[in-house]
Amino acid sequence: MLNTSYVGRSLPTTEPVAITADSVARFAAALGLRDAAKVPPTYLISLTFPAADPLLDDSDFGLDWSKVLHREQRFAFHRRPRVGDEVTCTPTIESIKTVAGNDLLVLRTAVDGTDGPVAEVWTTLFVAAGEDE
C-alpha cells in the first residue's frame, strides 16, 4: 500500500526541458499523425511521466512499478504547446484511494512555460496490492 501521508505533497519542479522539433516529429510519426510539426495532444506525457521518477526511488512512498497499470489520463491545456517551448513539470500527489488493498493514485502535473501555465496533466495509476498484504 502507498503511504497516504504523501497526499498534497509536490515533487521538485524539473529543470526546464525544450520541446524539440525532433522529439515532436518522432512522437507524431509513432502515432501516424499527419502534421509532424505540431505538438501532438498527448506529447506532454513524455515529459510528465519522467517528472514523477523521484516517487519510484522513494522507498517510503512504496510505489512498485511492476504492480502499476495506467488507469486514466487527462490533459487540460491553457494554451497549445509549441516546438521551441521550454517547460517545467511540477507533479503533485493529488489523491490516493485504497480499495481492497489496491491503490488508485492520482498525480497532477503542472506544466509551465516561461510565459506562464501551459497545461495541467492528470495521471491515475492503479497499483495492485502487494503479495505481503
Add this chain to the structure above:
Amino acid sequence: MTDFTDLTAGEAVFETAFPVTRDDLAAYAEASGDRNPIHLDEAAAEAAGLPGVIAHGMYTMGLASRAVLEWVEQAGLEAALTDFSARFAKPVVVPAGSGTTVEIEAKVRKADSEAVQLAITARSGGEKVLAPARATLSRA
C-alpha cells in the same frame, strides 16, 4: 466548412479504424520514452499476468487524438483541443505478426458556438478499451 453550431448532441461525427502491430508499439516506446517491457515482450507481459503484449494506454489514446485531428481537418473546423481525457477500461492485446485493430468512433456530447465536446469510444478484440474518452475542441 463546419461551424460548431452545425453539430448537435448525440450526432455521430466519425468512425475509423487503425491497425496496430508490435512494431508500432516499439516505435511508440522509443518516441515516448515508455519502455515498459509489457508493451514489447511476450514473456514480460505474461509474467505481469497479462494475456500477451498490450499496447500502451497512451498509444491507444494517441490513436484517438489522431482520429479527432483527422476529423477536425476534414470538417474544416478552426478548433484547438483544449481538454482531452480517457479511461483505460481494458488492455489492447497485440498478437505477434498481423497485430490487431483499434476501432474508434465519436459522438457529439454537447456543442455551442464556442466549443464542442466529443464522447469517444475505442474497441479492440470485441472489448471497449477506452470508456469513455472525452475531447473538448474550442474555437481557435
